[in-house]
């Protein structure tokens with residue numbers, strides 16, 4: 001499958017690595033012969049219509065250089081040029097999330113649809129801002145749009161709801177969707193750390209960004225909830241519709257009070273008749289009450305009742321595994 005890959009950080013590199021690791025299996029079991037014909041990072045592009053050697057891409061990125069240092073293709077091209085001018089069947093988008101205007105991802109998706117390329121995206125930004133119009137546009141252009149990696153890392157949250165509960169009706173969902181905040185709350189509870197100390201530790205361990213706003217103020221969880229609510233409950237939600245409250249104001253006093261009653265505090269994203277993200281006191285032994293950077297999602301459906309799925313909510317290879325799952329599904333459903 002001729003592929004254009006934009007974004008070569010943790011996720012883009014892991015996707016390349018997994019394509020290499022599973023090369024034989026993908027070909028033998030699914031008939032997928034993946035060929036990366038163009039790549040881009042924030043500083044430039046590389047193009048080879050015959051297929052770029054994946055180990056060359058990984059080696060240049062491991063050395064903290066731009067793919068533009070691979071001396072192949074016209075260096076003056078932009079990511080949008082690649083999508084609009086190169087013959088390919090698939091765009092893989094692993095660019096950074098932006099919940100202000102969805103860029104650069106929003107324009108990449110737009111160009112891919114215009115040029116009839118199927119899409120795998122790990123970027124939740126555009127979907128959180130305009131889910132229904134993007135999905136409609138993909139449908140109108142006869143393009144397959146897959147976004148498993150936007151919720152739950154490698155944990156098949158969207159697939160579980162979409163496939164396993166297909167014949168049932170999901171009534172509501174409650175979820176811990178952000179690993180960074182869950183790590184902070186777990187450390188505040190287990191080791192008595194203050195919010196600031198737990199955040200600092202999360203930053204040192206690489207869980208939290210230098211600017212932790214997206215995580216600690218609840219926006220990352222909210223963006224994921226928007227995607228779940230649209231896909232699985234048919235709600236026409238956008239990020240602005242949600243009531244969002246993060247964990248910045250949680251104190252050790254709040255944690256101790258919850259603990260004294262056998263409870264703990266978790267950042268819960270929930271959608272039923274309304275959609276919100278807020279710190280909630282829940283029993284410590286609630287099966288949803290996972291520790292550290294795990295995520296958990298409780299589905300409440302009409303006939304199956306309550307079911308909980310738990311897994312790693314982030315990580316390079318974990319998330320790339322969700323994208324490979326998307327790749328297999330695209331191959332099985334390709335209309336061309």
Ligand SMILES: NC(=O)c1ccc[n+]([C@@H]2O[C@H](COP(=O)([O-])OP(=O)(O)OC[C@H]3O[C@@H](n4cnc5c(N)ncnc54)[C@H](OP(=O)(O)O)[C@@H]3O)[C@@H](O)[C@H]2O)c1
Pocket residue numbers: 006007008009010011012040041042043066079094095096097104122123124149150153313314315316319
């Ligand atoms: N990390 C996770 O565990 C995880 C899990 C699920 C979903 N995601 C999502 O996956 C996406 C990628 O995450 P990541 O952790 O891989 O991020 P990252 O490590 O920051 O990598 C981002 C990549 O995008 C490139 N980039 C930035 N701006 C660009 C532009 N305008 N045009 C082309 N390329 C551009 C960067 O270029 P340089 O290499 O030149 O900096 C870098 O290669 C994000 O949307 C994230 O929310 C991540």
